Amino acid sequence: MAIRVATIGSGLIARLAHVPGYQKAGAEVVATADIVEARAKKLGADFSIPDTYTDYHEMLKRDDIEAVSICVPNHLHKEITIAALEAGKHVLCEKPMAMTVAEAKEMAEAAKASGKILTIGFNNRFRGDVQRLKQFVDGGDLGNVYYARTGYVRRRGTPFGWFTVKEESGGGPVIDLGVHVIDMTRYLMGNPKPVSVMASTYQKFGHYHIQDNNAWCSSDVLDGLRSGDEFSVEDLAAAFIRFDNGATLVVEVSWASNIAQRDSTYSYLYGDKAGAQLSPLEIYGVKYDTLIDEKIAVKEKNGHEEEIKHFLHCIETGEKPIVSPEQGVEIQQILNAIYDSARLGRSVDIV
Numbered sequence: 399m400a401i402r403v404a405t406i407g408s409g410l411i412a413r414l415a416h417v418p419g420y421q422k423a424g425a426e427v428v429a430t431a432d433i434v435e436a437r438a439k440k441l442g443a444d445f446s447i448p449d450t451y452t453d454y455h456e457m458l459k460r461d462d463i464e465a466v467s468i469c470v471p472n473h474l475h476k477e478i479t480i481a482a483l484e485a486g487k488h489v490l491c492e493k494p495m496a497m498t499v500a501e502a503k504e505m506a507e508a509a510k511a512s513g514k515i516l517t518i519g520f521n522n523r524f525r526g527d528v529q530r531l532k533q534f535v536d537g538g539d540l541g542n543v544y545y546a547r548t549g550y551v552r553r554r555g556t557p558f559g560w561f562t563v564k565e566e567s568g569g570g571p572v573i574d575l576g577v578h579v580i581d582m583t584r585y586l587m588g589n590p591k592p593v594s595v596m597a598s599t600y601q602k603f604g605h606y607h608i609q610d611n612n613a614w615c616s617s618d619v620l621d622g623l624r625s626g627d628e629f630s631v632e633d634l635a636a637a638f639i640r641f642d643n644g645a646t647l648v649v650e651v652s653w654a655s656n657i658a659q660r661d662s663t664y665s666y667l668y669g670d671k672a673g674a675q676l677s678p679l680e681i682y683g684v685k686y687d688t689l690i691d692e693k694i695a696v697k698e699k700n701g702h703e704e705e706i707k708h709f710l711h712c713i714e715t716g717e718k719p720i721v722s723p724e725q726g727v728e729i730q731q732i733l734n735a736i737y738d739s740a741r742l743g744r745s746v747d748i749v
Contacts, residue, residue, distance in 0.1 A: 400426040401710055402462050406454045406478055407469030408432035408441040409617035411492055415521075416467040417445050419706035431457045434621060454478060458485040465515075465713055468492055471560045472568050476501040483512040490709050492519040494577045494733060495726035497568040502730040506723035515712055517719040518726040522582040524704035527679040527696045531667075534674065534681065534694075535586055541671030547648040548583040548665040550575040554608050555661060556633065556653040558626035559616030570631030572599065572736050576651040580639075581729050583647060583665045589725060590641035595735035596745040597637035603654035604629040637736045 403420050405412040408430045420427050431451040432438035438450040451457040458466075458481060465488035468478050476496050482489050489509070495518045496502040509516035522528060534540060550571070560566040561574060584590065605627065619626040634652040641647070665676045672683030681692040712719045731748045739746040 400424055401464050401713055402426045402428045403465045403467070404429040404431070404457055404463050405441075405467045405469050406431050406457070406482070407467075408434075408438040408450075409469060412467065412469040413441055413444070415702035416469055416490075416706065417441065417447070419700075419703045420467075420710075421445065422703060423707045423710055425706075425710055428463060429457050429460070434617075434623070437617060437621060455481065458482055458487065464488060465490070465709070471566045472573065473497055473566045476505055479505050479516065480508040483508045483514050483516060486512070486514065488515040488709075488713050490517055490519060490706070493521075493581075494518075494568065494573050495723075495730050499727065499730050499734055502723075502727040506727055509723050515709070515719060516723045517709055517712070517721045518723070518729075519705065520578070520581040520585075520721050520726075520729075521701035521705045522578050523585050523720060524699065524701045524708065526699035527676055527694075528582060528586065528701075529699070530694060530696050531674055531676065531679055532586055535588070535667070535669075539672055539681070540667060540669030540674060543587050543667050543669045544645050545647075545668040546583050546587055546645070546666060548579040549650040550579045550663045551650060551652045551655055551657055551659070552662075553657050553660045554603075554606065554654050555614060556603070556606075557614045557616055558605070558629075559619040559624065561616055562626070562629045562631055564630040567631065569733070569737055570599075570601075570633055570635070571651040571653045572632065572635045572637075573733055575653070576635065576637075576649060576736070577729060577733060579651070579663060579665060580647070580649055580732055581725075583667070584641075584729075586665070586667060587641070587645055587647070588643075589728075590643045590645055592639055592728060592732050592735070592748045593642050594640045594745050594747050595637055595732060595739050597635060597736040597739040599632035599635040599737065599740040601629075601632050603633045606654065632740075635736060635740065637732075637739070639732060 429449040431454040442450045468491040639647040679694040
């Protein structure tokens with residue numbers, strides 16, 4: 399029998415990733431909840447979801463719903479995730495886990511108390527190239543990965559709406575884009591524990607108008623609920639992260655910056671046997687006293703679809719998900735330490 403699931407939040411991420419991902423994986427999406435009734439009904443109509451709600455508490459009372467995806471603005475993640483866990487539902491919460499480390503720890507504790515699965519939407523771990531490179535790392539082909547650098551930078555690509563309101567998002571590209579590449583690269587490094595962060599953030603562009611550049615807007619702007627004019631977060635950040643095993647990670651992220659590429663993501667791993675990069679996936683080493691560059695053929699896999707398949711598999715089998723609540727807490731520690739370091743103008747220890 400198909401697993402019966404629902405989404406809390408009927409906006410873009412539910413529409414573009416979660417609902418089609420569940421349906422493709424064979425789950426039955428039976429309900430969606432959103433405070434904007436028209437948004438929930440539109441999602442329901444477009445994807446043949448039978449029931450819609452404006453109060454997620456009412457939806458959570460249903461015994462036939464086994465799991466939910468949390469697809470709401472960041473400041474609501476903790477409250478709704480805990481409510482869903484206490485209602486006996488397995489939870490896939492979109493990234494970032496929370497607004498603060500304290501909130502993330504509350505969510506992890508609630509998952510432990512409920513006995514239900516809580517996993518966080520770090521979908522880049524599930525990409526085909528990332529999973530293939532993980533095999534090389536775990537197999538020892540790179541040796542000791544002691545340094546890495548990663549980035550997700552846009553020339554102009556600010557997501558206006560709740561994303562740019564600090565009280566609702568928690569921050570700008572650090573918490574929107576950085577969370578993806580930081581988690582992905584740390585995962586490839588073996589998930590070492592963070593011990594300190596040195597970072598800077600910048601707000602140089604805010605709102606802008608570029609001819610023929612269609613601004614990306616969240617559902618609240620598209621639905622006419624707000625103008626999208628408020629901007630209280632950074633638009634570029636850089637960070638240096640130290641881990642407990644001596645390894646370090648350098649990160650840069652931007653929504654707006656004067657660079658050549660319109661949108662660029664990258665990750666480089668430096669091992670004492672070989673190095674690697676994404677994307678494309680390539681391995682750099684030495685063989686027979688010769689420098690060797692190897693291009694690795696990879697079958698492309700949609701990270702969101704694979705993440706949802708994995709979530710459903712864990713529900714069916716009882717296996718622990720690749721992304722644990724504890725790892726979500728550690729990523730939250732890094733994110734918040736980046737902002738603390740930038741605000742204080744010094745390195746910040748993570749304890």
